[in-house]
Structures are given as C-alpha cells and as structure tokens.
Amino acid sequence: MAKDFHKEAIQHPIFKLIGEAADELGTDAYVIGGFVRDYFLKRGTPKDIDIVAIGSGIELAKKVASKLKGKPEISIFKNFGTAMIKHKDLELEFVGARKESYNRDSRKPMVEDGTLEDDQNRRDFTINAMALALNQSNFGELLDPFDGLADLDRQIIRTPLEPGITYSDDPLRMMRAIRFAAQLHFTIELPSLQAIAENKDRINIVSKERIVDELHKILMSSQPSLGFKLMHQTELLPLILPELTALEGIEEKEGQRHKDNFWHTLEVVDNIAETTDNLWLRWAALLHDIGKAPTKKFHKKIGWTFHAHEFVGAKMVYKLFKRLRMPLNEKMKFVQKMVLMSSRPIILSEDHVTDSAVRRLVFDAGEYVEDLMTLCEADITTKNPKKQKKYKNNFKIVRQKIVEVEERDHIRNFQPPVSGEEIMQTFNLKPSKEIGIIKDAIKEAILEGEIPNEYEAAYDFMLKKGKKMNLKVHSE
Numbered sequence: 456m457a458k459d460f461h462k463e464a465i466q467h468p469i470f471k472l473i474g475e476a477a478d479e480l481g482t483d484a485y486v487i488g489g490f491v492r493d494y495f496l497k498r499g500t501p502k503d504i505d506i507v508a509i510g511s512g513i514e515l516a517k518k519v520a521s522k523l524k525g526k527p528e529i530s531i532f533k534n535f536g537t538a539m540i541k542h543k544d545l546e547l548e549f550v551g552a553r554k555e556s557y558n559r560d561s562r563k564p565m566v567e568d569g570t571l572e573d574d575q576n577r578r579d580f581t582i583n584a585m586a587l588a589l590n591q592s593n594f595g596e597l598l599d600p601f602d603g604l605a606d607l608d609r610q611i612i613r614t615p616l617e618p619g620i621t622y623s624d625d626p627l628r629m630m631r632a633i634r635f636a637a638q639l640h641f642t643i644e645l646p647s648l649q650a651i652a653e654n655k656d657r658i659n660i661v662s663k664e665r666i667v668d669e670l671h672k673i674l675m676s677s678q679p680s681l682g683f684k685l686m687h688q689t690e691l692l693p694l695i696l697p698e699l700t701a702l703e704g705i706e707e708k709e710g711q712r713h714k715d716n717f718w719h720t721l722e723v724v725d726n727i728a729e730t731t732d733n734l735w736l737r738w739a740a741l742l743h744d745i746g747k748a749p750t751k752k753f754h755k756k757i758g759w760t761f762h763a764h765e766f767v768g769a770k771m772v773y774k775l776f777k778r779l780r781m782p783l784n785e786k787m788k789f790v791q792k793m794v795l796m797s798s799r800p801i802i803l804s805e806d807h808v809t810d811s812a813v814r815r816l817v818f819d820a821g822e823y824v825e826d827l828m829t830l831c832e833a834d835i836t837t838k839n840p841k842k843q844k845k846y847k848n849n850f851k852i853v854r855q856k857i858v859e860v861e862e863r864d865h866i867r868n869f870q871p872p873v874s875g876e877e878i879m880q881t882f883n884l885k886p887s888k889e890i891g892i893i894k895d896a897i898k899e900a901i902l903e904g905e906i907p908n909e910y911e912a913a914y915d916f917m918l919k920k921g922k923k924m925n926l927k928v929h930s931e
C-alpha cells in the first residue's frame with residue numbers, strides 16, 4: 456500500500472525537534488491519539504500532545520527538554536514510564552510503546568516494552584490509534600493499521616481489538632466511547648455497544664472522578680441527550696445516575712397519565728445546551744425533576760401529584776454529589792437552588808404576572824434569577840403549540856418585569872432599608888423577637904408593593920407597625 460504522508464499536520468517546530476531528538480537516540484517517535492484525530496476532524500490543534508517512543512519515553516523527553524530553549528521543567532512518572540514537558544502553551548506527554556495486560560480487578564495494567572503496533576493495539580478506539588511519524592526518514596507518515604481514518608469518515612466508534620477485551624481491560628473506555636459519540640455525533644458500532652452492555656458492571660472499578668469527568672464532557676456537548684440515551688441503552692445509567700432512570704415510565708390510573716419525566720429531562724437538557732455553556736446550569740437541568748420519583752402519588756380527585764418534589768430533589772442533589780465525589784461547594788448549592796426554585800417561574804407564567812410575584816422571585820433567586828429563567832424556558836417541552844406560545848410569551852413578560860422591578864426596587868441583593876439597630880433604638884428594645892417581626896413586616900410590605908424599597912417609606916412603616924404592636928417610641 457502506498458504510504459500516506461501528512462506533514463501539514465505537524466508543521467509546528469516542536470515536532471521536528473522531537474524527531475531530531477529521537478534520531479539522535481536512535482529510536483522512533485510518533486505523535487498519536489487525540490492530536491492526530493482532531494487534526495483530521497479539523498477540530499483545531501489540541502495543546503495536549505501525546506508522543507510515543509519505541510523505547511524509553513522518559514529518555515526521549517529528557518533529550519527533547521535539553522534541546523528546547525529555556526530548558527523547560529520535565530515531570531517524570533517512573534512507575535508509569537511517562538514524562539511530561541510543559542512548553543509554552545503545549546503539554547507534551549511522552550510514553551514508551553507498550554504491550555499491556557490487565558488484571559481483572561483494577562485499571563492498572565502490567566506493562567512490557569512493545570512495538571508501535573502493540574501500542575496501537577492497546578488503545579481505546581481506531582480513531583485514537585492513528586500515529587504520525589516524527590523521525591526525519593519518514594516525517595509525516597500516517598500509521599493507521601485499523602483504518603481509523605475511514606472510521607472518522609464513516610463517523611464510527613470502533614475498538615482496535617475485539618471490543619470485549621478493550622472495554623474489560625479499561626472500563627473507563629465505556630464512558631469514553633459514549634462521550635466521543637456525544638461530542639462528535641458518531642455512532643458506536645453494534646459489537647462495541649453490545650460489549651459495553653455486557654461489561655457495564657465493570658464501571659464499578661473506575662474512580663468516580665473519572666466518571667464525572669466524562670459526564671461533564673457529555674453535558675457540555677451540543678446535544679447531551681445523545682450521551683444519556685447511550686448510557687440508558689447500555690444500562691450504564693442506572694449504575695451511575697439511578698435517580699434519572701427512576702424517572703422513566705408513564706403510569707396510568709383511572710384514565711389519568713403523567714408525562715415520562717426521564718425523556719422530558721433529556722429534552723430539557725438539550726434545550727438548555729442551546730442557550731448556555733454554564734456546566735452547572737446544565738447539571739441543574741439534568742437534575743431538576745429527580746424529586747418526582749420519590750414524591751409521586753395518585754389522588755382520586757386531582758390525579759397525579761409530585762408534592763414538594765423540588766424540595767426533595769434539592770436534598771437528593773446533595774446525596775448525588777456526595778456519592779459521585781463531586782465538590783460539595785458553591786456549585787452544588789447553585790444546583791440545589793435551581794432545583795428548589797425550578798417550578799416558580801412556571802407557576803408565574805400560567806397566571807397573570809403580577810409585580811409582587813416577580814419581586815418575590817427576584818428576592819428568592821437573587822443573583823441567579825437569570826439562570827433560573829434560562830432553566831425554566833428550557834423546561835418548556837409541551838408539544839401543544841398553543842401552550843408553548845403562551846408559556847414562552849409569559850416568560851418574556853416575566854423577564855421584562857424582572858428588569859423593570861429591579862430598576863425600581865433593587866430587590867436582587869436586598870438589604871433591609873431600616874436596620875435592626877435602628878428598630879431597637881426607635882422603640883428602646885433589647886435584642887428580641889419583636890425586631891425580627893418588624894424587619895420581616897417591612898420586607899413583606901416591600902415585596903408586596905405596599906411601600907417602595909426606600910428608607911423613608913420603610914421608616915414610616917416601621918413606626919406604624921410598632922404602634923400596632925403597642926411599642927412606644929423612645930423619646931430622647
């Protein structure tokens with residue numbers, strides 16, 4: 456077969472330098488993996504570059520570092536036989552070609568030196584196993600033993616070896632297959648899909664952090680439902696996010712049905728992916744209905760209810776983050792807040808939108824009110840065009856009113872216009888529950904629109920309220 460060269464892919468001077476270093480050491484070197492794949496996909500040139508040496512990756516890395524201006528730092532991971540160099544905006548990862556065999560209970564392989572072909576064999580997908588030669592004698596030659604290029608063209612995810620071996624060797628690859636399918640809109644070929652389903656339980660030996668990394672990437676893809684549908688189809692989903700699969704199904708009692716909240720959720724996630732790149736808002740879309748499974752009830756008179764599902768769902772968010780070892784920080788609180796408030800604007804949009812309801816929404820959502828509106832707009836999945844138009848239009852009105860109300864009343868970062876201190880002084884009170892009652896009454900009056908959010912009006916209101924409570928104004 457004629458040799459195929461792609462020198463244009465490796466024009467960056469670093470590649471020539473690596474080739475020279477390899478020539479000096481008398482080894483062969485290749486760029487492999489994501490860099491080559493993304494070049495052919497025209498996805499831009501990645502900054503993470505994987506180099507494989509037929510011999511010692513560490514020796515090659517040392518040689519490369521010695522030839523680079525500024526003598527960059529080199530991190531050596533002896534146990535793994537890898538080395539990393541950070542050079543300008545590039546991250547160069549060096550490894551010796553390997554032959555690997557795996558232990559069934561761990562992702563950590565037993566490693567032996569191998570040929571390029573051995574190394575390519577043990578990689579995850581044909582599209583990730585393509586290599587470009589860097590030595591001077593064959594600079595730019597494509598080595599693609601599994602026809603990864605054709606798979607890129609056919610848009611197929613396929614493993615170099617029998618799929619059962621590839622996935623069982625490293626079960627994280629099951630998530631990677633699904634993630635690549637979602638990111639690239641590729642199809643996972645059937646034998647691979649079947650092997651994932653067969654090996655699904657081995658996901659348990661993969662660290663939660665790595666699984667979550669892949670979930671993040673699926674969520675950040677342009678149509679995340681593609682990934683979640685594949686997880687559902689291969690039955691990985693109940694092992695990772697059982698809260699979601701619990702939402703699946705439609706029950707009917709006495710002629711009354713509820714919607715399938717699993718498939719609805721996937722639509723919501725796709726909708727939100729069109730309007731925001733905020734990962735955590737996408738998580739909120741994914742989890743906004745999880746409280747519906749444990750709260751579902753049928754009542755003879757009113758039909759299906761999911762009473763307090765937002766509250767229950769927000770609590771479940773904490774447990775889910777904890778189980779997946781995700782950080783229990785502000786991001787988690789944000790997702791909880793979104794889940795907790797996820798029905799509020801919808802209720803608003805069904806009725807006439809009053810100023811006071813909007814003020815309460817802004818008060819409760821604070822700085823996240825825009826995000827909440829984005830979530831709720833994505834939540835509109837009704838196929839009834841009349842209802843869809845009505846909801847969208849009402850949300851438009853809500854958004855307008857948020858701007859108007861905010862300009863006038865500054866509710867977003869609400870600070871009580873009269874302080875507790877001043878209430879104490881006015882009525883000569885010691886710290887007591889009366890102060891809280893008065894402060895709360897002022898806040899309520901502002902939210903209800905009885906008084907503007909201003910000092911004087913709030914002060915007058917305080918005096919009246921105190922009078923009603925039989926408090927005497929302290930005269931000095």
Ligand code: CTP
Binds near residue numbers: 503578580
């Ligand atoms: N690889 C593998 N099995 C894994 C992880 C990685 O075989 N579980 C191989 C693949 O050849 C992959 C390369 O290592 O292309 C580099 O892995 P990584 O940097 O994680 O992924 P990329 O393919 O570069 O893609 P991305 O940056 O999108 O994750």
